[in-house]
Amino acid sequence: MKASPSQTVVFITGAFVSSSCWDEWKVFFEEHGYACLVPPGLYKDASAPTLRSRQPDAHVASIRLTQLAEYYAAIVRQLPQKPILIGHSMGGLLTQLLLQQDLAAAGVAIHSVPPQGVITFKWSFYRSVWGPLGYFTPVGESFMMSLKQWQYAFTNGMPGAEQRASYKAFAIPESKRLSRDGLTAAAKIDFTRPHAPLLFLAGSTDHIIPASLNYSNYRRYQHAGSVTAYRELPGRNHFVLGQPGWREDALCILTWLHQLPHQQDPKVSKSGFLTGARSR
Template identity: 65%
Template sequence: METSKPKTIVFITGAFVSSDCWNPWRAYFEEHGYTTLAPAWPYKDAPACTLRQRHPDADVAGIRLEKLTAHFSAIVAGLPDKPILIGHSMGGLITQLLVQKGQALMGVAIHSLQPKGIFTFKFSFYKAGWKALGFFTDAKKTYLMSFPEWQYAFTNGMPYEEQKEAYYKLLIPESKLVVRDATTDAAKIDFTQPHAPLLFIAGSTDRFIPASLNYSNYKKYSHEGSVTTYREFAGRNHFVLGQPGWEEIAGYISAWLSKH
């Protein structure tokens, strides 16, 4: 008897971290019968330590959201079937943009950066992201997050040694312009249109992308005939992909994918 081919998951990385952050997730979902890809951003297909040595990197500094979305759109378009898209932070925003383009079988936005027009008044959001915007600094140079900034924005609540290990293993320089682009039309979503099933995952202790911001994003989707789901997990910071206990979230996502 002919069996169906396993579905493909494309993991879309967020800003500031190497695409290696998905390695445990890829292993988890491949054990559950999926084929997975975690393509690097342009100019970032190298180990984190190598990318840090290139800082300030003019090529990375020139990355813009519109071209980055087109980069992942082309990867998805080259697959034989529509994949499942799972993105974190900036990758969650790109996931939403590609779902809007009709390129996903299903989409999962983990602690997603907000589309244009969605705001929060949470102080932690502005403190965690202000320096990354790079106002009053040279936009032709990349931004490299310091360890104290990493502790505040990504790994708050984790033991010091785990914070340090994650920093040196995954942190990379970032484009200031791509972060700013989240406020432009490059990040615009038409929330009234039908879309593939879309799941939002949020964390109660995420300072970079507060859960309330994710909830506001989720609530914007207004097409009654489309599936949109929201789930908040207690004690999850912005380093949710590598934070101990990430398997609970992966398991929830796996069950949601199977249901839909």
């Protein structure tokens, strides 16, 4: 699958972060021949500082997962051909949901929020998501992650100055309803259905979406004629899009896209992907 001027990548932003997190990724993929779209999230077409100044934001607080999936589906349907979807975190789950609707030529789920029923017992996951779920707090108010929460859930392992700078540049309020919907039937994936090629990327140091949770997500796909792939990259936390190694991750995705026509039986490819048509 080589890039052509008509081939489009749509980047889908996760929760708690501004869509500007894709700025460098957009330039990178455009340099490799792709047309790129980075739609802002619902009620989030503003800078991170502006969005934080609106906290609590009733419009953001109203966002639901089904509504957000329909929002991105409408954007994708307007394109002349099926795009490649690249989503991070909640954007990864949205990528899975849109592939289930047969709306993409391929999908990449980076540190994806898991679909309904895919669980982990890692303490770091529960510590990270408790605040965003917002139980025992007003659901009509958006949730703004504190710097301390950001440092644990997103930027663990990074120098303090970089953690603070990333928080200032990218952290935004989010909907508690959206976070909770990830636990409901709105996040349901039929793992037996055929789907376009799908790559999962995981990070070895991610607290909020541990690599083992990404692997469980990948392993659930069962359709024998559909290609899935998985790769865990060392030293990546949940702020993977802005870490110094982000270019390596982007190259990893390009490598996978370019080799798609040659995928056959499950194997570990020369590029380090666990790949192939899933079968049980």
